[in-house]
Amino acid sequence: MTDVNVLAVGEPDSAVASHIVEAARNAWADDETDYTPNGGIPSLRTAIVGKLQRDNRIDVQMDQVWVTIGATQALYQAMGLVLDAGDEIIIPDPGYTTFTMNARMLEAVPVPYSLLPSNGFMPDFEEWARLVTPRTRAVIVNSPSNPLGHVFGEEVLRGILRFAREHDLWVISDEVYEYFTYGKDHVSIASLDEDERVLSVFSLSKTYAMTGVRVGYLVVPRSMVPTMSTVQEAMVSCVSTPGQHAALAAITGPQDAVSVARSHYRENGAAAAQLLDERGIRYLTPDGAFYLWVDLSFASQGDVAAWAERFLLEQRVAVAPGSAFGASGEGWIRVCLAVDRARLLDGLARLPEP
8 A cells, every 4th residue: 555645644744853852862861761640740741831821821730731642542531531321422523533432432422513514614502502411411622623624713612611601511622733723813712711611632743743652631620630630540640751751842842843834734735725726626724733624525426435435446545534524524525734745736636526
């Protein structure tokens, strides 16, 4: 499969910045390989507290910040804190596939809320009201969105908080793509939260091209701090010590590579949009993340997963079928913009025209 042009995987194509590599190398050389406190090394948690205040306008204490094995563990941990077997959680559709998988692993019930072109890919709170039952415990918000690349503005986020307050729901906020927005500011919903019902999930994977290092963090309300001490110990004990030192260097060191990556993704998106416009193929212009959501309903005949498989076999280009992200994604594909531009444009040029 080395001849396949892979545009399906959400993986940055840039190298890790040298100061981050050096921090990890030094940690190994200095034998920084012992257990750390469950929540993470104090210097890293302190740096995260400062970052949250500076970049997210979230004011928390160090004991509310828990370093996790990527955002994946943070999401599972957050859902485990608020869900029991049989409980329901409202999740975006299209949405990141792990939302559904986590809920089912916890024997909870994922209930999708639709993000549709007809509603500007924004939440429909009337639909949400119909979805809520006595077993609903939480709602997941993902902004910037995977797979849509959509960013919720402050007004929408305040509406989500009002809804959560009215129905006494927890809010789990996935902000993995926080630093990749284009002409629209990222707002952390926890910065608007007045009654501590938001659990915030962050990651260094996409921001710093550290997907395999596996460092993220979960920010919890004060009421959950005592519980976290127990569940973190039981689940992972602690995150890799060299990985934590790499994360510390990433957060506190130069941010030039992040700016370069943001420009790269934005320019790739513009080049891709121009090509799709010329070919008459509809797509959603992304406000954030590094994906392009492309409408292939004219060619997929109601089964975009089967179409994507044929496209892979015939054109040697891998794209993610939208149906993998929920029923509302049928007919669409997700294309990763975090790749070499020539590869990106070659793959898009092989798409059929309407």
